[in-house]
Amino acid sequence: MNMAVVTETLQLRLTPPVRYVLRWADTALIHAQRLAEWCGHGPVLEEDIALTNMALDLVGQARGLLTLAGQLEAQGRATPFDEDALAFWRDERDYLNLTLVEQPMRRSSAHSPGGDFADTVLRNLLLASWFKQGWKGLLTSSDAELAAVAAKALKEARYHQQHAADWVVRLGDGSDESQQRMRAALLRAWPYTAEMFVDDAVDTAAAASGLGPARSALRAAWLAEVGQVLDEATLALPADPQSVSTGTQGVHSEHMGFILAEMQSLQRRFPGGVW
């Protein structure tokens, strides 16, 4: 397929199926970007490698999904936007990831204190369990490529979940300090979990057409799995969130712009640059 080098912000036709695929793709992509911040900064060498391995798994998932989103978006146009164009040449409003993955994880900010390893392992647990349920549902997608991405990604998510759960239990059921930090991380992340399970027209259309599960369908299995880990970690399940974040609608927190600036600057300075 012939791909043109993109040099300006994309004008996209974000139909419901494109939005649906971009939500999965962008959540994987931005989560990977946050995990990659650990590269060279892990608490121990082995965990540093583990975190970056996971980031690379997620980038791989995002690549497959972005390619697919480009093909769905291009209906009738000769040259679809490729994975790089979609990763690096969209405006903030056209990224449709969960707000949770944008939040600072390694570094604190004035708006979001934290930057604790506890935030990382806790977020990994919440997301890996969510992805696991998502990939399971997508195995039977009406889109063969989406089903193929899901089949590969499911194996990766299973490992990510196990690795994260292991840490959450170790630290939650660890020393007084580690438990207190895990509890704080859980309370920081929990408000953002509502968005993982709230349906809108995009979910309804995807479920109706067989493209993939609505987010609400993921909740029961997710809560059972996460609840079991938290229980083992002696961490109480927080109360249900009172509001729903809006990253999957393209309305992001203040952190998103900084992530994109770091992510996109190289491609925008050297369009089509490869190594």
Place this chain on the structure above:
Amino acid sequence: MSDAKQEWPLWEVFVRPKAGLDHKHCGSLHASDAKMAIQMAREVYTRRQEGTSVWVVRSSDITASDPADKDMYFDPMEDKVYRHPTFYELPDSVNHM
């Protein structure tokens, strides 16, 4: 990590490249217990599809020969070439001796 007591113990890692072959020693790593050591071994030593199975052993559980005994232990074998099966005529169909 200045306090030596807080260092995680060292583990030796053995990876089996494929079914039928032996687990081979490929390095070591630090982990707090066996479960973590297995996960870390997977992360550190099988990233490039090197393995189908991993063993970990606490380094402190390995009893090693003393390097100072090297002369006594191993040098006497130097002049016993007759212990090598190189004096036999092997049929061509035997490939892996």
